[in-house]
Structures are given as C-alpha cells and as structure tokens.
Amino acid sequence: MEPQRDTHATLVDLLDRVLDRGLVIHADLIVSVAGIPLIGVNLRAALAGMETMLQYGIMQAWDERTRAWEQQHRDRQEAALLQGEEVILKVPGACYATEGMFAAWRYGRFYLTPKRLCLHHGGFDEVLFEAPLDHIKGMMIHENISEAEGGDQPELWLLLGEEKIARLKTSDLDPLRQAIDKCTGDLGIHLTEEVYVPPSDAPMVTP
Amino acid sequence: MKISMKKKADVDSKPHRERSSPETEPDEGRYLYCIAEGNIAVNFGKSGLQGEEVYTIPYKDLCAVVHTCPSKPYQSNDQASVQAWVLAHQKVVDKAWDVFGTVIPMGFDTIIRGDVDADPEKNMKNWLREDYAPLKAKMKAIRGRAEYGVQVFWDSEIMAQKMTEESAEIKKLRDEIRSKPRGIAYMYRQKLENLLTKEMEIQADRYFQTFYEKIKPHAAELHIEKTKKAENQSMRMLMNLSCLLAKDGSEELGDELEKIDSLKGFSVRFTGPWPPYSFV
Structure with missing residues (x-):
C-alpha cells in the first residue's frame, strides 16, 4: 500500500496537521489576542469540536450574548401585587x-x-x-x-x-x-416567641 | 511663503519620525513557516500566503523560514480562503523540507511580533538563541524522518452483520423478534440495538489493540490522535495514528496496512509523507 499525498481524501488529514499541530512557541513572542494565540480561528469553527472552540474563545461572543440574555430575563417577573400594595x-x-x-x-x-x-x-x-x-x-x-x-x-x-x-x-x-x-x-398583633417545636415527623405548613 | 511652509512641515515631522522604531514599523511581524536545519539565506520568491515573498533568517546552523506581514493574525470567515492559506503554508514547509532536509514545522498562523526595543527579526533571533538547544534536540529526533497518517475505518453495517452472525446472544434475540407481535417486537429491537452497540464497542477496542500492535513495530514513534467523523456515513473511524518513519521507509508499514485494508469491512487511509507536524 502506497501512502497518498495529493488526493482530496488526504486534504482533511493535512489541514488537521497544519492547524492543530506543529511547534508551538511561547506566547510572549507571537501575535495573540488577550494571551490566546489565534490559530486559524475561523476554519477551526468549521472543523473543530466544541471543546477546541471554547478553548480558543470562539464561543465567547455567543456565550456572552447568552449570559446577557439570561441576566436580562432572569427574575424579570416581580411578584404580582394587589393594587396599592406596598413592598416594605x-x-x-x-x-x-x-x-x-x-x-x-x-x-x-x-x-x-x-x-x-x-x-x-x-x-x-x-x-x-x-x-x-x-x-x-x-x-x-x-x-x-x-x-x-x-x-x-x-x-x-x-x-x-x-x-x-x-x-x-x-x-x-x-x-x-x-x-x-x-x-x-x-396590625395590633403581638407575636409570641415561644414557638412549639414539633417532632421532626410532625406536619409542617407548606405553601 | 512656500519655502517657509515647507520648513514648517520639516520641523513638524521630525519628532514624529524619532518616535517610531528606526528600522521597522512597530506593528510589523514575521509569519513563521518552519525552522530549517542549515545556514543559508534563501529567497523562495513569492510563494507564501497570498503570494508573499518567502525568505530565510539564518541563526548559527538554523534558519527561520518567514515572510514579512502586519503584526496581526490571518483571519477570515471564508473557509475557501483559509483553506488556501493553510495549503500555501504547507507548500512552503514542503519546499523548505525539500531544500534543507530537516525542518520543524510551525502550526498555521504563527506570527512573531516586534517589541519597542526589538524588531521582529531580532525577536526571532533572540528566540532561536534561547531555544537553540531544545530546537537542535528536536532536529536530531526528526532528522531523515517523515510523518505518515494512518486512519483505519470500518463499515458499521458490515460489522453489525458480522457480529449478529457470530454472537449467539444476538442471533437468538433476532430470531425471537420474528415470532413476536409488533409491540413486543419493537421492545426487542431496542434491546437488540443496545446489545449490538455494546458489542461494537467491545469489538472496536479489540481491533484497535490488534492493529496497533501490528503497526507499532514499523514506526519509530506513534501518536494516537482523536478519531474524527468519517465523511462517508456508513464508515466509522476506528483509529487515527500519526507515525514517524524513515523518510523513504514506508514500505513495510504499507505492506502491513495492505493486510488490514483487505480485511472485509475495513479500509485504511494512508497519507504522507508529511513534515513531522505531530512530532515537534
């Protein structure tokens, strides 16, 4: 069996090698964004798995958007209050x-x-x-x-x-x-501080 | 009037010129393809990414194969242009490999930047000086060797059929399905599928071990890479190896792979020789 070099089938294998491997040199010498070397970023998006994408910050924008949405919508619901009811x-x-x-x-x-x-x-x-x-x-x-x-x-x-x-x-x-x-x-109610402590299997009030 | 204006411009531009680095623009970089063994200043012509001029920066008995570029990474949303860059990168590394014999290839988009006190070439030479010993050690390990990719695929349909024939348990279950009413037959099929999946995993492990043991003696070094999804739907990648071999010594391994390739339900993709991307 002869090794193949210049066929379509070898292309994926080759791209993998050039994108994912090769010598990596210390980051202070090479061009990077916020300490992350940018290695063929966009092709990675097409080829790489989620893990790699996260590792190289590709999903960051998406992640931030999702978080922002969540933040905005989280607890957006206030308790429905009766009219004129004041929250103390x-x-x-x-x-x-x-x-x-x-x-x-x-x-x-x-x-x-x-x-x-x-x-x-x-x-x-x-x-x-x-x-x-x-x-x-x-x-x-x-x-x-x-x-x-x-x-x-x-x-x-x-x-x-x-x-x-x-x-x-x-x-x-x-x-x-x-x-x-x-x-x-x-309201003119005096609360007692002597709350009877029931045994643990006694019924407790629930909503 | 004209003369005085010119003078003024001269005066204005002077402090500006002094602020920037004397030799190069501060935002200039060098795209690094590979480190080659040899001390020759070579110009490879306009063979780089986007037709950039590729040349070498020698240091001692090594040289860096580079082109001059802005100090920012190559990026694009267009997959075709990125693919063209990656192929151009590989072509340059190949060329250098051909000329120098031994190269340590860089990954795509390795760009050396300049500093306030050092231009990119100086930075490059500083790095070559600092890392000279480990670079030489790497050169020694890959000298006269090349990388080959070995990927073994199996046809999941053929394998499933084979397993059904060989496993008594699966065969029995399959026979039972025929005699069951539809609803129950459905549950049985689920059971059968689970059993088959489990059996396939076991077999995959077994074949991996067997093939690995057969391939191992023929390679100086082996790396097990992550398996990828095969382009062909019914095929499944069983193993993905990077093998370091003597540059012209792929024959033995080829013979061994031939045997695996001829097994029913299996196929082998054998690629190379590549510069040793996975062994640096």
Missing part, C-alpha cells in the same frame, strides 16, 4: 417545603407588604410560600439545626395557626424579622 422589604430567601416529591428548600424572594409575607420565584413566576400577616401567631429564630436538616444557617420560624410552623431562611434574617415584627405590631 424584598430579600432573597427560601422556605422549606415538605409537600411534593420530596422535602427541600425552595428559593426565591421574600416580599413583605403591610398585609402579607410571600416567597416568590421570579423565573417561574411562582408563589412558593404565602402567609397573611394576621395569620402569624408567633415568630422565633431557630439556631439549633442538625446537619441533616439543612445546615448551620439559623432559620426564621413562623407559627401559623395551630402547630403549623413555616421554616424560612434568608441571609437578611434580622431585617426580615424586625420588619415582620413592625408590620404585625402595626
């Missing part, structure tokens, strides 16, 4: 949901208004948790959480009706607690 506090946070397929923390944004507290997921425009303020009977910060139950972050527990406890989480715990305290106070 808006903080990112989560509630512990025990209904559904499995128990999990669900993340969104807390909206506190003079009437209610709700947790809203902007991406899906979904209300994850909602409680009218006059249903809240008690509130406490629960520090002592076992690893299995979701980490070391303190939780805000709200007592809603008889033995129904909502477990909430946010990094702005104190501002949220104080704001809820003030709002319920304005």
Whole structure:
C-alpha cells in the first residue's frame, strides 16, 4: 500500500496537521489576542469540536450574548401585587417545603407588604410560600439545626395557626424579622416567641 | 511663503519620525513557516500566503523560514480562503523540507511580533538563541524522518452483520423478534440495538489493540490522535495514528496496512509523507 499525498481524501488529514499541530512557541513572542494565540480561528469553527472552540474563545461572543440574555430575563417577573400594595422589604430567601416529591428548600424572594409575607420565584413566576400577616401567631429564630436538616444557617420560624410552623431562611434574617415584627405590631398583633417545636415527623405548613 | 511652509512641515515631522522604531514599523511581524536545519539565506520568491515573498533568517546552523506581514493574525470567515492559506503554508514547509532536509514545522498562523526595543527579526533571533538547544534536540529526533497518517475505518453495517452472525446472544434475540407481535417486537429491537452497540464497542477496542500492535513495530514513534467523523456515513473511524518513519521507509508499514485494508469491512487511509507536524 502506497501512502497518498495529493488526493482530496488526504486534504482533511493535512489541514488537521497544519492547524492543530506543529511547534508551538511561547506566547510572549507571537501575535495573540488577550494571551490566546489565534490559530486559524475561523476554519477551526468549521472543523473543530466544541471543546477546541471554547478553548480558543470562539464561543465567547455567543456565550456572552447568552449570559446577557439570561441576566436580562432572569427574575424579570416581580411578584404580582394587589393594587396599592406596598413592598416594605424584598430579600432573597427560601422556605422549606415538605409537600411534593420530596422535602427541600425552595428559593426565591421574600416580599413583605403591610398585609402579607410571600416567597416568590421570579423565573417561574411562582408563589412558593404565602402567609397573611394576621395569620402569624408567633415568630422565633431557630439556631439549633442538625446537619441533616439543612445546615448551620439559623432559620426564621413562623407559627401559623395551630402547630403549623413555616421554616424560612434568608441571609437578611434580622431585617426580615424586625420588619415582620413592625408590620404585625402595626396590625395590633403581638407575636409570641415561644414557638412549639414539633417532632421532626410532625406536619409542617407548606405553601 | 512656500519655502517657509515647507520648513514648517520639516520641523513638524521630525519628532514624529524619532518616535517610531528606526528600522521597522512597530506593528510589523514575521509569519513563521518552519525552522530549517542549515545556514543559508534563501529567497523562495513569492510563494507564501497570498503570494508573499518567502525568505530565510539564518541563526548559527538554523534558519527561520518567514515572510514579512502586519503584526496581526490571518483571519477570515471564508473557509475557501483559509483553506488556501493553510495549503500555501504547507507548500512552503514542503519546499523548505525539500531544500534543507530537516525542518520543524510551525502550526498555521504563527506570527512573531516586534517589541519597542526589538524588531521582529531580532525577536526571532533572540528566540532561536534561547531555544537553540531544545530546537537542535528536536532536529536530531526528526532528522531523515517523515510523518505518515494512518486512519483505519470500518463499515458499521458490515460489522453489525458480522457480529449478529457470530454472537449467539444476538442471533437468538433476532430470531425471537420474528415470532413476536409488533409491540413486543419493537421492545426487542431496542434491546437488540443496545446489545449490538455494546458489542461494537467491545469489538472496536479489540481491533484497535490488534492493529496497533501490528503497526507499532514499523514506526519509530506513534501518536494516537482523536478519531474524527468519517465523511462517508456508513464508515466509522476506528483509529487515527500519526507515525514517524524513515523518510523513504514506508514500505513495510504499507505492506502491513495492505493486510488490514483487505480485511472485509475495513479500509485504511494512508497519507504522507508529511513534515513531522505531530512530532515537534
């Protein structure tokens, strides 16, 4: 069998060699853009796999556009508010949901208004948790959480009706607690801090 | 009036001229094709990318094969023109290989730039001086040798048929399908396909090992390259190797590949001799 050189079939093989291989010399000597040597960039786009393209920054513009779009559209949905409802506090946070397929923390944004507290997921425009303020009977910060139950972050527990406890989480715990305290106070509700802690298998309130 | 204006222009241009580099434009570069073994100043004429004049920059017993270009990469959206550049690159490397005997080829679009304190040729010579020892070592490793591409393809349809005949399990499953009602037969076909895919992977590995062992003794050095999609739909690339051989010593390997090529369902693409792009 004789090796072939100048046929159409050898062309791809040859292009591969010239584009992908050959001696590479240190970048400070050669022309490059932002430290990336530009090696036959556009032909690569036609021949190379995704990995190579990313490596050589070809997908960068596309990636940036996608990110920009995502950024622009992410959480574009604000929680639908009742007319004239004023948002007192808006903080990112989560509630512990025990209904559904499995128990999990669900993340969104807390909206506190003079009437209610709700947790809203902007991406899906979904209300994850909602409680009218006059249903809240008690509130406490629960520090002592076992690893299995979701980490070391303190939780805000709200007592809603008889033995129904909502477990909430946010990094702005104190501002949220104080704001809820003030709002319920304005409604003439006094919150107890003695929230009964049910055993872990007791029903918890879910949205 | 005229005279005074001229004078003024002269005065104006003077500081401007001093600012730029004395010998070359600051944004000038050298497109580097390859490093060749030999110390000859050669002019290859207008044989470079886009008909640029190709010449050598000698340093000790080496020389760089270059053309003068702006200090920016060759880029285009048009695949045909990029392909023409790449082929021109290869032609120059080939020519230098022919003239000098041993070359270290560069990848496409390697452009040496100039600095504030050094023009591109000086930069090039500095690099040749700094990397002289490793470059010489590379020269020694590839001297009198050439690179060949070996790609083995298999016809997936023929192979699938062969496997169906050889594997008792697959054969049994295939026979069962015939006697099943349509709905169940569909599930069986899925099962059969999965089984076949798995078997093909196993066989591909086995053939790869076998062929690799047969090819290995005939090459001074072997690189396993990534397999690519074959242009022909029913063919699948089983292995893609770069082999370093003596420049005129492809006969033995050719004989071995002949045997593989003649196996039913297999075909071999044997390309070269190329300058040793994959071994530098």
